[in-house]
Amino acid sequence: MTVAADNGGASRRDDDARHAAEKLLHPVLSAHWDEPDSYSxxxxxxxxxxxxxxxxxxxxxxxxxxxxxxxxxxxxxxxxxxxxxxxxxxxxxxxxxxxxxxxxxxxxxxxxxxxxxxxxxxxxxxxxxxxxxxxxxxxxxxxxxxxxxxxxxxxxxxxxxxxxxxxxxxxxxxxxxxxxxxxxxxxxxxxxxxxxxxxxxxxxxxxxxxxxxxxxxxxxxxxxxxxxxxxxxxxxxxxxxxxxxxxxxRSMGSEKSPGFTLYSLSGHVARPGQYEGPLGLTLRQLLEMSGGMRPGHRLKFWTPGGSSTPMLTDEHLDVPLDYEGVGEAGSMLGTKALQCFDETTCVVRAVTRWTEFYAHESCGKCTPCREGTYWLVQLLRDIDAGKAHAADLEKIADIADNINGKSFCALGDGAAAPIASSLKFFREEYEAHLCGRGCPFDPAKSTAWADKPNSAHLEVNA
The missing domain is CATH 3.40.50.11540 (NADH-ubiquinone oxidoreductase 51kDa subunit)
Structure with a gap:
């Protein structure tokens, strides 16, 4: 999402779109959070x-x-x-x-x-x-x-x-x-x-x-x-x-995913927070309510249910945020933790940080998760630093596949999901890190990648 020039007509259109989107909200659990003694x-x-x-x-x-x-x-x-x-x-x-x-x-x-x-x-x-x-x-x-x-x-x-x-x-x-x-x-x-x-x-x-x-x-x-x-x-x-x-x-949501729910909207958005509405809202609608991405920037990728769910891109802005809709898009609704990242974010670095978290939090009970997350971190750090080669991309994909569905609990699946999905959507960005080049988003490196035009990026007034 980018912000249009500041003029009265655009501002009124933005306000109208935001007010229309806000009518879709249905506060129940959060209806009285703004009262000073709401907890009593x-x-x-x-x-x-x-x-x-x-x-x-x-x-x-x-x-x-x-x-x-x-x-x-x-x-x-x-x-x-x-x-x-x-x-x-x-x-x-x-x-x-x-x-x-x-x-x-x-x-x-x-x-x-x-x-x-x-x-x-x-x-x-x-x-x-x-x-x-x-x-x-x-x-x-x-x-x-x-x-x-x-x-x-x-x-x-x-x-x-x-x-x-x-x-x-x-x-x-x-x-x-x-x-x-x-x-x-x-x-x-x-x-x-x-x-x-x-x-x-x-x-x-x-x-x-x-x-x-x-x-x-x-x-x-x-x-x-x-x-x-x-x-x-x-x-x-x-x-x-x-x-x-x-x-x-059942009057809210969809037939298979009825009711209201809390959406956690965070990341590079103008107004992060909790938004309560029926299941089936879209990220586009939630971004309209929250003022869009931060001024001057556009959406690059996002997670529908936290970092353990496969990431999606701006091509999925109109996917219904219910269990069936997100599943059909290739991800999971999970906890409805919508993390939004703009074009300044290095996908490799974000996935590396997430994988470091899962490696640290692995209980060590099963081999696929205990060993797999450790080696994923080593390889991702090498890729981020420009020390890896093309064969290492196949290696991390293979290790992630050996964890997914084969660990004792879902922690292993969560660690593998961002890797597989990021390689699916941003393989070129991984390749740009290889063979001594390092992260193209590093200020010390070339900024050409961050400025590379991408026709898929969303251009909507915020």
Whole structure:
């Protein structure tokens, strides 16, 4: 995206386009984030907070699960698995405790939705937890929060305290004789603990590493008991769904990806932030809302769901941001972490930084990921420095292929995705680094590559 000359007519057109795009937004979870006390119980109850609880508790647990399933709510943590179906997997009448674990270990590079949600509206999650625990017949829930975000941890503890004091948690919270306990656990900051089974191991006090499956968490999860692991946004979306109805929920989004969601827009954009709207919006629409790319620059590449999803280019601006649309474009919606990079960004350097992150965060349990990410970093650093040869491009593609689909968990897939996709779209840029030339984006090198015209780049007023 580039910015047109500053004149009144263009400015009015830009404002009209932005206002038209903003009408597509549908704030639900973020509707009252701008209130100074939005995180408090009083503020939450001013806006129908906890009004969904009595409605949900009046329903039979199995009927509630079926209701959420029919609404079409899909997990907002990355995979998009149907939430109601995940709840349905919990065995009934097994005589074991059932647990709900909320995954708040937001670690994906570019993702920034769960942490702001917990900071500004923690009671939406707590109300969702109450409803979900009734559905899966659980008397104890856990929130596994990334420990570095201390202000969020403190605010979440205070929200839990308020909920206990108001009787929404604790004794008889789910009805006479049905208590509900909620524990907030601060993790130690490992990316691998975002994987649900590694999270469970960490929650039990062990080193966070993925478990062999089967058995799946629904059968043998936390403390070897049936467990549901859901993302923060997934659970926080449940109260509005129950309160306003499944038809209301399905009126947004697409048939297979209904509902509202939070988009994290970051990078070289004029106004980064969280934008809440129906699934199926496009990056073009979100950029119109955010003022476009930074002045004087144009979009080069972007990620639809964080750095672990295959990158897309400006040719994909009109791809619907739902699970099916992004999948058909060759990527994954993931966490809806839209990182936008302009033409000044070196693709090789960006992919190298991402790969260094994955190599550092690999738990080391499986050989493809442990060894593969290490060697990818060495080769990418050589390419970036101009020390590599043409054969090394085939080598990194081969190593990435040996990791993808062959590692113990999805971390390996995430490490391979940016490499394969960047070679697909920007192979010439990799080749420009080879044989002693180094990065053409380095100020000490030639800037010809950065100035090279590209007819595919988007030329839209911002």
């Amino acid at each position: 119980l009083d503020a939450y109850r001013r806006h129908e907070g906890y009004a969904a609880v009595p409605k949900a508790l009046a329903m039979d647990p199995d009927d509630l699960i079926a209701y959420v399933k029919e609404a079409g709510l899909r997990g907002r943590g990355g995979a998009g698995f149907p939430t109601g179906m995940k709840w349905q997997f919990i065995p009934q009448g097994d005589g074991k405790p059932h647990y709900l674990v909320v995954n708040a270990d937001e670690s994906e590079p570019g993702t920034c939705k769960d942490i702001p949600l917990l900071f500004a509206n923690p009671h939406a999650l707590i109300e969702g937890i109450i409803i979900a625990c009734h559905a899966i017949r659980s008397a104890h829930a856990f929130i596994y929060l990334r420990g570095e975000v201390v202000p969020v941890l403190r605010r979440l503890h205070e929200a839990v305290r308020e909920a206990y004091a108001a009787g929404f948690l604790g004794k008889d919270a789910l009805g006479p004789g049905k208590d509900l306990e909620l524990t907030v656990h601060a993790g130690a900051g490992a990316y691998i603990c975002g994987e649900e089974t590694a999270l469970l191991d960490s929650l039990e006090g062990r080193r966070g590493q993925p478990r062999l499956r089967p058995p799946f968490p629904a059968v043998a999860g936390l403390y070897a008991c049936p467990t549901v692991v859901n993302n923060v946004e997934s659970i926080a979306s449940v109260p509005a769904l129950v309160l306003h109805g499944k038809d209301w929920f």
